[in-house]
Amino acid sequence: MSRLFWLGTGVALTVVVVVKGRQVVRRYAPATLVDQATATAQATGVRLSEAASAFLDDFRAARDERAEQLSDSLLARTQGSADDLRARRDAPRPAPGHRAPGRHRDLDDPEDDELGYSF
Numbered sequence: 001m002s003r004l005f006w007l008g009t010g011v012a013l014t015v016v017v018v019v020k021g022r023q024v025v026r027r028y029a030p031a032t033l034v035d036q037a038t039a040t041a042q043a044t045g046v047r048l049s050e051a052a053s054a055f056l057d058d059f060r061a062a063r064d065e066r067a068e069q070l071s072d073s074l075l076a077r078t079q080g081s082a083d084d085l086r087a088r089r090d091a092p093r094p095a096p097g098h099r100a101p102g103r104h105r106d107l108d109d110p111e112d113d114e115l116g117y118s119f
Contacts, residue, residue, distance in 0.1 A: 068082070
């Protein structure tokens with residue numbers, strides 16, 4: 001309980017110091033100095049925003065390139081590329097009960113009775 005009290009006291013004291021500090025700065029600082037500081041802060045913010053945007057673009061490009069490398073290295077040569085697999089996955093599938101030409105199943109497997117179950 002005492003930790004919560006001191007945490008609340010610290011937060012309240014911080015708010016009071018910040019508010020009073022801003023009032024003192026407004027009262028004693030010349031307007032040109034405040035305008036200069038504001039312009040500098042805004043320019044810095046713009047530069048930081050541009051740098052963060054460039055970093056994110058570079059990060060996304062590197063991430064996508066690495067993901068492509070990993071997917072290509074994990075696939076067997078007989079599977080083709082990741083794009084081929086995605087195309088096959090997204091291709092329309094035949095209706096249930098419809099068999100692809102050239103493919104058939106033996107529905108009467110004699111071992112089904114011995115196993116006690118069938119698929």
